[in-house]
Amino acid sequence: MLSVALSAVNLVPELRSTNVDxxxxxxxxxxxxxxLASLVLAWRGSRGGILLAGLIAFVEFGVIAAGHxxxxxxxxxxxxxxxGLWVAALLMAILPVCALxxxxxxxSWSHPTGRIRNPRMIxxxxxSVIGAILVLLNATDSLRRVDFGTANPEDGTFAAVASVILWLVGAFWIARVRRVGSILIALGTFIVWYSFITLHVVSGTSxxxxxxxxxxxxxxxxxxxxALAAASFIAALALVVEPLVRRQSDTRLPSGP
Known part of the structure; x- marks a missing residue:
């Protein structure tokens, strides 16, 4: 629902700027x-609704990414x-919600009405959600200052969006496929904290x-x-390494008589 709402709001500045008629x-x-109707049908388990909702989200992602x-x-x-800067924040928010x-x-195509609950991952x-919001806000301020290092504003903001997508997709996926979700979180948060260190600690704007x-x-x-990116990165690595360490420990246990 959020993807539809944000995309609909974006039509106002698009029309006002004469980018569209x-x-x-x-x-x-x-x-x-x-x-919106397809999302409602998808929520009820309709495969047709699921297909249409995902297809429109994919197309909307491509239109926004290619246009801005x-x-x-x-x-x-x-x-x-x-x-105004609020439009930039809006555009950067549309891409992650469409990707999600x-x-x-x-x-949902394989589990139309399935629910996966893992309270430990909440x-x-x-x-991840808070961190994603902070990344988008920071990218908005960086756009105002045109502060993306050697990258141009389009590449810099898209890199921020890509890190948010990886971070959020990993967070939502981790309850389903723990290792894949952890790796995605690690990749997304690595982009965030590494960029921060490069642009605000080692060099660039303090x-x-x-x-x-x-x-x-x-x-x-x-x-x-x-801070949230670094903490999530460490937690994600721990979730990847823990099963490997446990498996090694189990293989080293002496067998019974």
């Missing part, structure tokens, strides 16, 4: 209504200068400079993002 908005609005995360007249930097919708469709999921330029709140967001 009224006919595009009408057609897109109808597609979003179909998307590549060098173009309406790339995310130019777009944010015209319509498509992933959920893939998983804290990791909560941390945290004190961010505090001076953007304010203490944004500096705190950057620090909290890096």
């Amino acid at each position: 009224i006919y595009y908005v009408v057609v897109a609005g109808l597609i979003y209504l179909i998307w 995360f590549t060098t173009s007249p309406f790339d995310i930097h130019v777009y944010s200068l015209r319509e 919708t498509a992933m959920a469709a893939i998983v 804290p990791l999921l909560v941390v 945290i004190s400079a961010i505090a001076s330029n953007s304010g203490p709140v944004w500096a705190g967001i950057a620090l909290a993002m890096a």
Whole structure:
């Protein structure tokens, strides 16, 4: 539902900036209504709804990525200068929710009405969601300062989005396939904390400079993002290594008489 809502809101600045015309908005609005209906059907276990919801999410991801995360007249930097930073945050949020919708469709195809509950992974999921929000907020502030190191704003923001997608997909997948989910979390969080160290510790803009330029709140967001990413990275590695260590320990146990 969130993917439909965010995509629908994005139609307003798209039309206002003349990136699209009224006919595009009408057609897109109808597609979003179909998307919403397909999500409801998917929730009820309909394979047709699952297929349609995942397909529209995939197409929406491609349209947003191609239209605003590549060098173009309406790339995310130019777009944010015209319509405001909130539009950049909106675009960066649309891609992860569309990716999660498509992933959920893939998983639900084999388990249309299945539910997987693993309460032990809920804290990791909560941390991942909070961390993802912090990454997007930090990327929004970096876009305002045009502070992505040697990368251009389109590549820098897309890298942030990619890390969020890996982090969230891993967090949602970990209850189903523990090792795969842990590896995805490790990859996503590695991008986050490594970029932080490269851009704000080793070189680039220091945290004190961010505090001076953007304010203490944004500096705190950057620090909290890096801390959660590092903690999640360590936790993910521990979840990967623990079964291997336990298996080795079991094989070394002496056999009974």
